[in-house]
Amino acid sequence: MKITDVIVHPIAADHPHTTWTAHEPFARAYMTLVEIRTDQGVTGYGEIASGPQPIVVDMLKLIRPAVIGMDPNGHAEIWQRLMSITVPRPGGIGDWDGLPSPLPRHLRPQFMAAMAGIDFALWDIKGKAVNLPVFRLLGGTRTDVFCYAVGGMYQNKGDNLECVDELLGYVKKGFKAVKLKSGALSLKDEVRRVRAVREAIGPDIQFMVDCNAAYDVTAGIEYANAIAPYDITWFEEPLHWYLQPQDYVRLAAGSPIPLAHGERELTRFTARDFIDSGAIRYLQFDSVRFGGFTEGLRVAAYAEQKGVLIQPHSWPHLHAHIASAFGDACYGAECVPDHGQHPIHHQIYKAGAYYKDGRVHLTEAPGFGLDIDWKAVKRLAA
Numbered sequence: 320m321k322i323t324d325v326i327v328h329p330i331a332a333d334h335p336h337t338t339w340t341a342h343e344p345f346a347r348a349y350m351t352l353v354e355i356r357t358d359q360g361v362t363g364y365g366e367i368a369s370g371p372q373p374i375v376v377d378m379l380k381l382i383r384p385a386v387i388g389m390d391p392n393g394h395a396e397i398w399q400r401l402m403s404i405t406v407p408r409p410g411g412i413g414d415w416d417g418l419p420s421p422l423p424r425h426l427r428p429q430f431m432a433a434m435a436g437i438d439f440a441l442w443d444i445k446g447k448a449v450n451l452p453v454f455r456l457l458g459g460t461r462t463d464v465f466c467y468a469v470g471g472m473y474q475n476k477g478d479n480l481e482c483v484d485e486l487l488g489y490v491k492k493g494f495k496a497v498k499l500k501s502g503a504l505s506l507k508d509e510v511r512r513v514r515a516v517r518e519a520i521g522p523d524i525q526f527m528v529d530c531n532a533a534y535d536v537t538a539g540i541e542y543a544n545a546i547a548p549y550d551i552t553w554f555e556e557p558l559h560w561y562l563q564p565q566d567y568v569r570l571a572a573g574s575p576i577p578l579a580h581g582e583r584e585l586t587r588f589t590a591r592d593f594i595d596s597g598a599i600r601y602l603q604f605d606s607v608r609f610g611g612f613t614e615g616l617r618v619a620a621y622a623e624q625k626g627v628l629i630q631p632h633s634w635p636h637l638h639a640h641i642a643s644a645f646g647d648a649c650y651g652a653e654c655v656p657d658h659g660q661h662p663i664h665h666q667i668y669k670a671g672a673y674y675k676d677g678r679v680h681l682t683e684a685p686g687f688g689l690d691i692d693w694k695a696v697k698r699l700a701a
Contacts, residue, residue, distance in 0.1 A: 630651070
């Protein structure tokens with residue numbers, strides 16, 4: 320089998336209204352759908368969650384000639400060939416070795432995002448070629464995976480207690496675990512939000528907080544101790560983007576709540592350093608943003624060896640396949656039940672993994688099991 324074409328579908332959709340994490344606004348959603356065709360009529364689809372979208376699309380155009388003619392089953396070979404574009408190599412200046420010149424360093428995140436779309440499409444092809452879902456290719460047997468619901472985005476300049484009814488609503492829909500966005504307000508106001516949610520959902524629901532890198536070490540320790548009485552399962556993305564594994568070690572020593580981290584890491588190598596630090600209890604690598612399914616599997620395997628729980632970040636219709644394959648070494652999957660926060664996925668996919676009773680259910684459809692509504696893709700074209 321040979322790759323004959325790579326087709327890129329940039330998609331965008333407005334959120335119903337602007338919401339915020341502690342770090343950034345969400346007014347418009349972007350997704351880049353990657354289609355890979357082969358000479359045997361098998362077509363695979365991957366998606367990219369990172370941006371800026373125009374730059375990611377440019378990176379995909381750069382990648383396309385490098386993979387045409389390659390065997391799509393050779394995902395590791397293709398991954399390494401693409402990764403070699405990001406570094407100096409013998410004969411690499413100009414295009415002397417048949418590949419693009421070494422990538423300028425400021426484009427690395429967008430290139431790793433483009434690789435993710437390619438790589439997911441390859442795994443989709445792999446499953447379709449043998450008529451198996453990806454989780455079964457990996458040895459997984461679980462067709463339903465534990466799932467938690469995330470909510471509590473900031474909506475206005477008021478008290479932001481809308482989160483209470485939202486998260487309680489998810490519990491009423493069957494979720495046994497919920498996660499609250501936090502970190503944007505004063506410590507007093509954040510404790511008030513956490514307390515109100517815990518009182519609403521009761522003592523038997525697992526409860527996490529996600530602060531989107533809001534704190535330095537000292538403030539993170541203060542925050543963790545202030546909310547610890549409300550039985551918090553994990554404290555996610557606690558520290559500013561520039562702080563490193565050793566800073567997480569300091570935070571972990573002063574925090575009564577286990578730490579979760581990993582969604583902003585570009586490769587398995589930085590994820591490895593956080594795992595090796597001993598500070599992280601939950602590893603949240605996001606292979607739809609960076610590196611692809613192949614890199615996500617590498618991170619998951621290393622985390623399992625080190626006794627760190629695997630918790631892939633978001634995109635449960637894809638990451639639930641990892642959760643199934645790794646069984647008890649994986650906490651579960653993350654989902655956003657509010658369709659307004661994921662306005663693209665709920666429009667373009669007609670089949671695939673679905674939520675019911677607080678779990679993600681996988682189907683026996685081959686590959687990732689996604690059935691694309693091409694009319695919706697055309698309607699949402701960016």
